[in-house]
Amino acid sequence: MIEFKNVNFSYENGIQVLKDLNFEIAEGETIGLIGCNGAGKSTLMKVLLGLLPHEGTIKVSDLEVNKKNLEEIRRKIGFVLQDSDNQMFMPTVYEDMMFGPLNYGHTKEEAEARVDEVLEELGLTYLKHKYNHKISGGEKRMAAIATILTMRPKVILMDEPSTALDPENRRRVINAINGLKVTKVIASHDLDMILDTCERVILMHDGAIVADGPANEILNDKELLEANHMELPFKLQGLQDYV
Amino acid sequence: MSKGTNKASNALNELRDMDELANGNSLVHELHPLVKLLVTIAYIYCVVSFSKYNLTGLFIMLIYPVLVFEFAGIKISTCFYKLRLVLPLVLMVGIFNPIFEGKAGLISMITLMMKGTFSLMASFIMVATTPIDGLCAALRKIHVPSILVTLLLLTYRYISVLVREVAIMTDAYKLRAPKQKGIAMKAWGSFLGQLLLRSMDKASELYNSMQLRAFKGEFYYASQRKLNARDLVFLVGCIACFVCARVFNITELLGGLFV
Numbered sequence: 001m002i003e004f005k006n007v008n009f010s011y012e013n014g015i016q017v018l019k020d021l022n023f024e025i026a027e028g029e030t031i032g033l034i035g036c037n038g039a040g041k042s043t044l045m046k047v048l049l050g051l052l053p054h055e056g057t058i059k060v061s062d063l064e065v066n067k068k069n070l071e072e073i074r075r076k077i078g079f080v081l082q083d084s085d086n087q088m089f090m091p092t093v094y095e096d097m098m099f100g101p102l103n104y105g106h107t108k109e110e111a112e113a114r115v116d117e118v119l120e121e122l123g124l125t126y127l128k129h130k131y132n133h134k135i136s137g138g139e140k141r142m143a144a145i146a147t148i149l150t151m152r153p154k155v156i157l158m159d160e161p162s163t164a165l166d167p168e169n170r171r172r173v174i175n176a177i178n179g180l181k182v183t184k185v186i187a188s189h190d191l192d193m194i195l196d197t198c199e200r201v202i203l204m205h206d207g208a209i210v211a212d213g214p215a216n217e218i219l220n221d222k223e224l225l226e227a228n229h230m231e232l233p234f235k236l237q238g239l240q241d242y243v
Numbered sequence: 244m245s246k247g248t249n250k251a252s253n254a255l256n257e258l259r260d261m262d263e264l265a266n267g268n269s270l271v272h273e274l275h276p277l278v279k280l281l282v283t284i285a286y287i288y289c290v291v292s293f294s295k296y297n298l299t300g301l302f303i304m305l306i307y308p309v310l311v312f313e314f315a316g317i318k319i320s321t322c323f324y325k326l327r328l329v330l331p332l333v334l335m336v337g338i339f340n341p342i343f344e345g346k347a348g349l350i351s352m353i354t355l356m357m358k359g360t361f362s363l364m365a366s367f368i369m370v371a372t373t374p375i376d377g378l379c380a381a382l383r384k385i386h387v388p389s390i391l392v393t394l395l396l397l398t399y400r401y402i403s404v405l406v407r408e409v410a411i412m413t414d415a416y417k418l419r420a421p422k423q424k425g426i427a428m429k430a431w432g433s434f435l436g437q438l439l440l441r442s443m444d445k446a447s448e449l450y451n452s453m454q455l456r457a458f459k460g461e462f463y464y465a466s467q468r469k470l471n472a473r474d475l476v477f478l479v480g481c482i483a484c485f486v487c488a489r490v491f492n493i494t495e496l497l498g499g500l501f502v
Contacts, residue, residue, distance in 0.1 A: 051451050071457065079455050085404050086448035089397060091375050095464070103457035131262055133403040151456065 001027040001183050002048070002155065007056035009047050017043045018054070019208040025183060027154075032198035032215055033187040036229035039204040041187035042082075045157045049079055061154065075104060078148030082159040084140040088132040093124075093143045096132065100151040111150070118149045122176055138169025145176055155183040162190045191233035195219050203228060254406050257325070264317060264371040271315035271368070275474040276377035277384050282481045283369040287362045289485040295337075295351040300492040301358065307481070308364040315372050322367045333359035375399045380464035389461050396462065401445070408441055 002025040009018040018040050025031055033041045046052045048060070050070045058065040060073050081087045090096040094115060101111035119125045127135060127143055135143065141161065148156060161177065162170045170193070177184065177197045188194055194201060194215060201218040203211040205228045211218050218224065222232050231237070266272075271279075286307055293301045312319050323330065337355035340348035370378070379396045383389065412434065416426055426434055487493070 046451075049455060051454070074455050074457065077455075079452075081448060081452055083445075083448065085401075086445060087452050089400055089449055089452065090462075091396070091400055095376055098463070099458075100456040102463040103459065132400065134259065134262070147456075 001025055001029075001061060002185075003057070003059040005057040005059075007047065007054050007058055009043060009052060009054045017207050018047065019206070021056070021209060023202060023209065023212055025185065027183055028181075029200060030177075030184040030198045031186070032194035032201040033185055033204065034189070034191065034194060034201055034218075034230065035204035035210075036189075038206075039228075040207040041204060042159055043207075044204070045079065045159060045185070045187060048157065049074065049077060075151070076154045078151055078153035078156045080144050080148055080156065080158040080161060082163060084137070084144040085132075087144040087147065088140060091131060093127045093130050093132060093135070093146070096143070096147045097150045100147065104151065114150045114152070118146050121179075122146055122149075136169075138165050138172065141165060141169065141173055142176060145173070149180070153182060155185065156180060158184065158186045158188075160188050160190075161186060162188060162193045189230075191219055191225075191230070192235055195233050195235065203230075205229075255403055258403055258406075261325070261371065262374075264321075265374045267316060267372065269314060269316045269372070271311055271372045273473075274372075274477055275468065275470050276373045276381040278470065278474040278478045279369050279373055280378065280381040280385065281478060283365050285482050285485055286365045289489045290358050290361045290365075292489065293354065293358065295354050296347060297492070298350050298354050298357075299494045299498075300488075301354055301361075303488045303493045304361055304485075307484070308361060308368055311368050311372075312364075315368060317368070317371055319364075322364055322371070325371075326363055326367060329363060330360065333363060376464050377467070379462070380467050383462075383464070393460075393462060397449075401449075404445065405438075405442065408438060412437060 004021045004023050007018055007021040008016065010016040021044065033044065035041055043052065047054045048058060048065065050065050050067075050073060054065070060076055063069045063073055063076075065073055088096050090099055097115045097118065098108075098111045101114055102108070106114075115128070116125075119128055122142060122145070124139075124142055124146055127139055127146075130139075132140065132143070145156075145158075145161075158177070161173050165173060170190075174193055174196050177186065184197075186194065186198060198215045201211070201213065201215045202209055203218055203224070210228055211221075211224060219233055220236060225231055286304070290301070290304050293304075309319070312322065334356050336359055337348075337352040340352040340355070342348065344351060373381075375396065379392045382392045382395070413426070416430065416434070417423070420427070
């Protein structure tokens with residue numbers, strides 16, 4: 001589904017942010033992208049979406065990420081931004097959800113049917129006509145996910161989806177993620193959430209991939225995590241101390 | 244809560260109040276946004292076109308905003324309260340006319356003040372009875388450039404985000420400068436610079452978000468309906484009344500009946 005081959009990215013000032021990335025993601029997989037601040041997680045996502053240039057080859061469903069294929073690739077990939085305010089730029093949730101499908105040429109009726117379907121699926125029907133600047137942070141995050149789902153993407157990228165959420169809303173977002181039947185890539189420092197949602201983890205440090213494997217293995221590896229400025233998920237910390 | 248936060252909160256509350264007003268369900272709210280926009284433009288055009296000495300003729304134009312306020316269920320006092328910062332500026336228009344023109348100048352000053360106030364009242368009633376997306380869609384229908392309408396829509400959407408940023412920065416400043424009143428002059432440069440940088444970051448993220456959802460420079464306003472008979476009756480009726488009020492001096496005609 002997604003393939004990175006010798007991918008590098010440097011800023012104009014020469015600072016290399018992504019270093020020789022090689023990995024593949026199969027259809028339907030849920031990948032946790034972890035690493036300390038500045039590890040390159042968000043940059044990796046932006047490169048995948050064609051928002052930043054890159055060296056090497058990135059393919060999404062056998063389509064290479066380049067200027068020519070950008071529209072088709074962005075139709076396949078939905079990106080949930082870290083700050084929902086940046087994502088929800090229309091006045092109401094409804095208008096925001098209609099935005100993507102209408103821009104992709106769907107009729108108003110088709111787009112409306114999608115909106116209703118997604119809101120129902122996420123239990124957010126009550127938000128439909130609410131103003132974006134009046135809903136809570138948790139509702140905004142859920143609505144941001146909903147705006148992406150109306151485009152029916154094959155892959156969803158999420159940048160820190162649980163940041164600044166209270167426990168109830170965090171759990172709500174985790175349940176929503178687990179309910180999505182698409183390929184998911186989740187960049188987060190919230191390792192407990194990664195443990196709850198992802199089957200595979202890619203650990204990055206200083207722009208390079210340090211480890212790539214089953215979530216249970218990597219998130220249980222105290223030495224590996226600490227060597228890369230991270231620590232065990234809270235729920236595993238207790239268990240390790242107990243053992 | 245600090246003074247800065249209070250001011251920011253008040254600003255946000257006022258914004259929310261306008262949303263509440265715009266989402267009412269009176270006869271006026273139900274009218275098509277395009278009709279309200281066209282009637283408002285026609286009204287302002289008529290009001291502005293009165294001669295600056297035609298004080299009596301202009302009086303009759305007060306009927307439109309008063310009636311519409313009544314049918315919309317919005318108090319006129321709400322309008323004057325919300326416009327409290329702009330109204331003094333409008334009232335200052337022509338303030339020197341009495342000095343240069345004597346008695347005639349006094350009349351022209353009052354006429355100019357009335358023109359400004361009436362135009363503001365009409366604009367307010369349109370904004371207070373029409374959600375922003377409806378208004379933007381109506382502006383596009385009359386071919387206002389997409390870039391301007393997009394700016395209006397995004398400004399409306401992000402003004403609350405900007406106010407929140409200001410509140411956060413003001414609080415952060417005051418917590419480290421407890422004995423100061425407000426923000427010191429020497430800090431204004433970096434304060435505004437920070438705000439600009441934050442705004443630019445947001446704008447860049449927002450642009451990415453729009454690009455990722457196939458934005459090609461034109462918003463599609465989803466919640467629009469077609470014009471119905473009631474909209475057309477209101478449009479034609481109002482414009483006919485405005486033209487009559489402009490062509491005939493109805494106040495004088497009415498006065499003549501009693502003299």
